Amino acid sequence: MRRVPRPWRAALFAGLVACALAPSAPARAQVGPPELAAAAAIDGTGDPGPWDPWEPFNRPVFAFNDFLSRWALEPLGRGWAFVVPEFARNAISRVYLNVRTPGVMVNDLLQGKPRAAGVDLARFLLNSSIGLAGLLDPGTAIGLEANREDFGQTFGVWGIPPGPYLVLPFFGPSSPRDAVGRAADAATVPVGWFVPIWATATITTVDLANEFSFVALDIAEERAEAFDWYAAVRNAHVSHRENLVRDRTESEEQADEEDDLYLLEEEMEE
Amino acid sequence: MRRRFVRTLALAAVAAFAIASSAPGPGPRDVVAETVDDVLAVLKDASLTPEARRERIVEIAYERFDFPTMSKLVLAKYWKRFDPAQREAFLKEFKDFLAHRYGDRIDRYEQERVEIVGERSAKGGDSIIETRIHRPRAESVAVDYRLRSSGGDWRVIDVKIEGISLVSNYRDQFHEVLSHGGPDKLLAQLRERNAGRGGEES
Secondary structure, X not given: OOOOHHHHHHHHHOHHHHHOOHXXXXXXXXXXXXXXXXXXXXXOOOOOOOOOOOHHHHHHHHHHHHHHHHHHHHHHHHHHHHHOOHHHHHHHHHHHHHHHHHHHHHHHHHOOOHHHHHHHHHHHHHHHHOOOOOOOOHHHHOOOOOOOOOHHHHHXXXXXXXXXXXXXXXXXEEOHHHHHHHHHHHHHOOHHHHOOHHHHHHHXXXXXXXXXXXXXXXXXXXXXXXXXXXXXXXXXXXXXXXHHHOOOOOOHHHHXXXXXXXXXXXHHHO | OHHHHHHHHHHHHHHHHHHHHHOOOOOHHHHHHHHHHHHHHHXXXXXXXXXXXXXXXXXXXXXXXXXXXXXXXXXXXXXXXXXXXXXXXXXXXXXXXXXXXXXXXXXXXOXXXXXXXXXXXXXXXXEXXXXXXXXXXXXXXXXXXXXXXXXXXXXXXXXXXXOEXXXXXXXXXXXXXXXXXXXXXXXXXXXXXXXXXXXXXX
């Protein structure tokens, strides 16, 4: 945990690239309408309306992050996409995914999913060796699909609620629970322990450019189509995180709660 | 006499059979299966321009989505604040808007194959059909359709992509607009959005 500040320093060093999701970059990795997941933020409850008591703080921070995304990260991503062919960008993505796999494994175990941990371990060994440090993905080819887990999700599986929606400067949409999880995630990506800061900055920059190369256009499109961009991202982030925590298998209780979204009020029936 | 009786009986049997087999109509799973098949066919049709492709997906949505219900769900408590003319206008604009958003989002994925992975019933007699879009070089995407039946006719009332619901997302956004402006402001924004697209279908 003492290492946590490092990504911050790296972010600063990287200048504009700051928006750094340094250790967190699974932004896109967590898929989703990737444009929203990447931009996304928040934590709250399902339907009785978003739980966002800190909105007065969140909105300006969101505006700041959005400004960086729009004028630094998205242009960076578009430029990267222009210069680097898709197959190479996919390979780069896989390398980053591979580096994070040990952290995912830890979380598989903490969530009581030994089978998933085994799959991730096998993937990691295979992709790190035959797969040339992850450039290739023989794991998926033989049916070992990557899992997406992080500490925020683990806490969720343990029953810890996310708390109110929280937008972190640079890091984007989050929640108190996921912010703590993010710090823990950073500790599981050991790269920062060995390499000098300028290398960390480079690694972070390439990661961001690469990830944004896939989502920059989609983010711009979503932003253009939004009626309230802040609310759109908040909703997407919260829903997406909930979905990840429950791993797409809803408990009856959660499903029921969510079902209220679909009730028509009596008066509306007419 | 007896002959006629037999004939009548036979006719009745045929009629009963016809009614029995047609009455249930296509179930929710069939509706989704047809929808994804149609979408896939459009996406794989190399002769279509990107614009034509999206328009075709929009047409598919027009056919299979229950826009009146979606409109009520999206506006929720604000529905009451819309007078009949505003409701009608909202329905028309929102239908146009939402169908295009569905088209934009679905068109984003290079689809190799769509698999129906699950089916469950939910509160209010709704049915949820879970699908997975398999992509050639990337992870699959989970798309869940929620359907509601009215008179045995199943229609889609929400689409969730990786847990993100169209209805819920626009509900949050529209409520922001409505809490600051009113129905007319939202309608004006919707019209602007639809006009900006250039197409004046529907």
